[in-house]
Each structure stands twice: as C-alpha cells, then as structure tokens.
Amino acid sequence: MSVRRYRARDMRDAMRQVREHQGPDAVILSSRRGDDGMLEVVVSLDAAPAAGVSSFAQDAVDIGPVDPQLAAMRREICDLRTLLMQQSALSERDQWAARHPLAAQCIERLTQGGFSEKLARSLAGGVQEDGSLDMAWSRLRSRLSASIATSHPTVLEQGGMLALVGSTGVGKTTTLNRLALRQIRRMGPDSVTLVTLDRQRIGAYKQLQAFGQMAGIPVMLLESERDLTALTDRAGEGKLVLIDTQGQAARDAAERRLFAQVRNEVDLETWLVVAATHQSAVLRQVLESFQVCDPAALVLTKVDEAEQLGETLSVLLEQHIGLVFYSDGQRLDEDFHKADTMYLTRLALQEPAHSAPPQQPRQPQEAMLLNPISVDRVPAASQTRNVREDMVLESVLPFGKALHAAY
Structure with a gap:
C-alpha cells in the first residue's frame, strides 16, 4: 500500500495537492492539524475505501474539515x-x-x-x-x-313544491314532518301534501304514513321524479307539496343530479339538510357536492349533538347559502326553530343564551295532529317574530378593514 502525507494550510489546499499527485482515486486515511497550525493529510492510492474512510473521488466536493474540534463547532x-x-x-x-x-x-x-x-x-x-x-x-x-348567512324563503307562505335533499341520516324525513306541522297549524291540513321519492328505505315511507294518518293529510310514494309533474295542481296559492328524497353520499350527489330532468317542467325549490355533527371537511364536501341540486336554503340538524358547534359555523361562514331553520332535539315541534345566528353563536362559544329560541306551549303532539283543524289559522304576518328581528346588532367594522393585522 502506497501511503503519503501532505501538509497544507487548509483542506482545500490539501485536496489540490492530492489531486495533482495521486489523482481522483486516492483515499483519505486521516487528517489532523498540527501544533504549528498546518493541516496534515494521510492518503493512500492502493487501498480500497474502508468503513468510515472517504474516497477523494466521491467526497471531494462535500468532504469538509475532518478536524474533530472544527466538526464539533460546526454542529454546535x-x-x-x-x-x-x-x-x-x-x-x-x-x-x-x-x-x-x-x-x-x-x-x-x-x-x-x-x-x-x-x-x-x-x-x-x-x-x-x-x-x-x-x-x-x-x-x-x-x-x-x-x-352567518340566513335565508327567508317565501315558499312556506305562498305555497309550491319544496324538496329536502342531503346525506343519509341527517334528518330529512323528520324535518319534512316538522315543516308539515308548521303548515298545518297555519293553513290547515288541506294545504299540505307529503311526497317521498325514497323507495330504498321502507322506514322513511312508513314514518311519513304514520304522520299523515295522524294529521289527516295525503302521503304519496312516487316511482320517479318525473311523476312530480302530475302534482302541479296541488302546489301554489298557499298549498305546499313537501318532497322527501333518498339519502345519498356526497360523492354520488354530483353524478346523480337530482331533479335535473324536471327542472324545466315544474317550479321546484330545494333545501339542503346538513347535520351539525359533521366534521368540517365532510361538511365542506356535502355543501360542494349538493350544489347540483341548486339549494335555496340550509336546514341545520342535530345542533344539540355537536361537540364543537364553532367548527360547523366556521364552514357555514365560507359559503353563501342562507340558514333558514335548525333543530336541537327530538321533539317534533319544540326543538325546531327559525334561524337565530346570535343564539347559535352564543351556543358555540358556550355562553349563556340571553335569547333562547321561543318555545311553543307544550301539549301532546298526537292531540295537535289528530285535531289540526281546531288550531287557529293565524296569518303569516302576525306570527311571532324571530328573536333576531328584535335584536339590534352593534356597529362593527367590515372584515376587510382591520385595525391591525393578526400574526
């Protein structure tokens, strides 16, 4: 084995000498700095690189000083x-x-x-x-x-066709019953017709049937959405046709394009029902996927089951569809409310609600449904106003005019 020593001022000078005398195949065996400050490098031309030993040809660019003190200083x-x-x-x-x-x-x-x-x-x-x-x-x-965007659709007062769409299990059928009950109390049982397009889940139709029998209103199971054209005479002038649809995954909503075939034939309004228990990513996907149904308003369900309502409200703030109703319990009438964003905000922030949703007088719901005609028909204009309508919000700066930038 041919071994040679080179002395230089620094590693760059040492590598230049090795390259000139030994060529690119030389192997650096060791390097140290002497007491006189000169760097001493030991190289071999014949030996193969051993473990921990650098080849000049491989590491000439990144070799750096091998002096232990200098290496420790660099790491520090x-x-x-x-x-x-x-x-x-x-x-x-x-x-x-x-x-x-x-x-x-x-x-x-x-x-x-x-x-x-x-x-x-x-x-x-x-x-x-x-x-x-x-x-x-x-x-x-x-x-x-x-x-938080809110909506005030007129279909409940003026009548027409209203369909509820949304994912499976969000409470579309229950929401449909709640809307029907509100309409019966205002206009009587002759003003409501219940329709379902959900032929996959038998329980949904049975639930509507049970409600219809108690309320004295017709319930229809249609073969397809095209059958809605035959019900146009039941809609309008205060008469409401409430349509329940089959729940579907968000990824399937865009492909199915519900009601696309009859949009030009019937005057139909859709509301999207979403659950407050959805995670933000899932809720964003639902809102995006069901845009093909052209929803005019949102209904937020299961507010009482949400672990962090602020996560849901953050997503609602990102989109333009207004909130019209929300539910916070299982009771058909008492737990269904018009949108009150101040109340929902306080609820999300876990603050005392100064203005809780107005509660209807508690009575057995079966009695209300079995005797719907005895309920006074009160004009819509004289209904109890939403708490939000009586609330004067403080003057606040718009989002775009910040006094100082956040970190």
Missing part, C-alpha cells in the same frame, strides 16, 4: 441557528400578543370554541385595543353572528 453552530429560528418564531407571536392583548384573548377563545384559526384571526383584526375586554368581545360576537 447549526444547533444554535435552529434554536434561534424557533425562538424567533415564538418571540414574534408573543410580541404580537403583547401589543394586542385583547385580540389575542379573543383568538384563543374562538379557537377553543371550535372556530378555525383563520377565521379567528380575521375577526380579531377588527378588535380595538383601547376598550375593555367585554366591549371587544361583544363587538366580535355581534360581527360573527351577523356574518
């Missing part, structure tokens, strides 16, 4: 740089929180309630730091509730 500098970068990021957030303490508290409170961090930062951008925490939170709460 690299670790120190990483630590400084981490501390810098934390320091920036802490500094922002120190400059905007009210906004930081609001962001933390919103995220704890399930609202997305992006939404929390956007809302906190309008918090005024020169006020009290109660005032800042009141403005933010009002701003949040006012930003």
Whole structure:
C-alpha cells in the first residue's frame, strides 16, 4: 500500500495537492492539524475505501474539515441557528400578543370554541385595543353572528313544491314532518301534501304514513321524479307539496343530479339538510357536492349533538347559502326553530343564551295532529317574530378593514 502525507494550510489546499499527485482515486486515511497550525493529510492510492474512510473521488466536493474540534463547532453552530429560528418564531407571536392583548384573548377563545384559526384571526383584526375586554368581545360576537348567512324563503307562505335533499341520516324525513306541522297549524291540513321519492328505505315511507294518518293529510310514494309533474295542481296559492328524497353520499350527489330532468317542467325549490355533527371537511364536501341540486336554503340538524358547534359555523361562514331553520332535539315541534345566528353563536362559544329560541306551549303532539283543524289559522304576518328581528346588532367594522393585522 502506497501511503503519503501532505501538509497544507487548509483542506482545500490539501485536496489540490492530492489531486495533482495521486489523482481522483486516492483515499483519505486521516487528517489532523498540527501544533504549528498546518493541516496534515494521510492518503493512500492502493487501498480500497474502508468503513468510515472517504474516497477523494466521491467526497471531494462535500468532504469538509475532518478536524474533530472544527466538526464539533460546526454542529454546535447549526444547533444554535435552529434554536434561534424557533425562538424567533415564538418571540414574534408573543410580541404580537403583547401589543394586542385583547385580540389575542379573543383568538384563543374562538379557537377553543371550535372556530378555525383563520377565521379567528380575521375577526380579531377588527378588535380595538383601547376598550375593555367585554366591549371587544361583544363587538366580535355581534360581527360573527351577523356574518352567518340566513335565508327567508317565501315558499312556506305562498305555497309550491319544496324538496329536502342531503346525506343519509341527517334528518330529512323528520324535518319534512316538522315543516308539515308548521303548515298545518297555519293553513290547515288541506294545504299540505307529503311526497317521498325514497323507495330504498321502507322506514322513511312508513314514518311519513304514520304522520299523515295522524294529521289527516295525503302521503304519496312516487316511482320517479318525473311523476312530480302530475302534482302541479296541488302546489301554489298557499298549498305546499313537501318532497322527501333518498339519502345519498356526497360523492354520488354530483353524478346523480337530482331533479335535473324536471327542472324545466315544474317550479321546484330545494333545501339542503346538513347535520351539525359533521366534521368540517365532510361538511365542506356535502355543501360542494349538493350544489347540483341548486339549494335555496340550509336546514341545520342535530345542533344539540355537536361537540364543537364553532367548527360547523366556521364552514357555514365560507359559503353563501342562507340558514333558514335548525333543530336541537327530538321533539317534533319544540326543538325546531327559525334561524337565530346570535343564539347559535352564543351556543358555540358556550355562553349563556340571553335569547333562547321561543318555545311553543307544550301539549301532546298526537292531540295537535289528530285535531289540526281546531288550531287557529293565524296569518303569516302576525306570527311571532324571530328573536333576531328584535335584536339590534352593534356597529362593527367590515372584515376587510382591520385595525391591525393578526400574526
């Protein structure tokens, strides 16, 4: 084995000497820096690279100093740089929180309630730091509730065809019964016809049949959506045809395109029923997939079962379809309410609800259904107004005009 030593000022000079005298096949056996400060490199031309020994041809570019002290210093500098970068990021957030303490508290409170961090930062951008925490939170709460889209469709008052669409198990059939009960109390049993297109789930038709028998209203099971054209005489002028549909997965909704064949033949309005128990990603997929049904409004069910209602409201804020009703229990009448975004916002933030949904006088529902004609027919204009209509929201800054940027 041919071994040679080279002395140089640094590793670059040593590698130049090795390249000139030994060629690219030389193997670096060791390197150390002497007491005089010169670097001594031992190389061999004949030996094959052993474990832990670098080939000059392979590692000439990335070899770097092999001096133990210098290598340890490099590792220490690299670790120190990483630590400084981490501390810098934390320091920036802490500094922002120190400059905007009210906004930081609001962001933390919103995220704890399930609202997305992006939404929390956007809302906190309008918090005024020169006020009290109660005032800042009141403005933010009002701003949040006012930003949730609501809808006020006229189909319930004027009559027409109304179909409920949505995923399996969200409560479409129960919602249909609740809407029918409201219509019976307003206009009498002659103003409602129940229709179902769900021929897959027998229980859905039986549930409608049981309700129809108690309420004294007709219930029809149709073969296909084209049969709706024969029911146009039952819709309009205060008469309502409520249509139940088969539940379907969100991925199938876009392919099926429900009611696409009869859109031009019948005047049909659709509402999308969604559950508050859906995770945000699932809810976004449902909202996107059922756009092919052209929903005019949303009905939110199972509010009482949602672990974090703020997660659901965050998704509703991202889209334009307005909320018209929500349900928060199993009772047919008492747990079905018109949309009240302030109440839902307080519920999501786990705050005391200053304005709970109005409750109807409690009485056996069978009695209400068996004697629907005895219920007074009250004009729609004289119905009890929604709590939201009596609520004057504070003047708040629009989303685009933030007083300071969130971190």
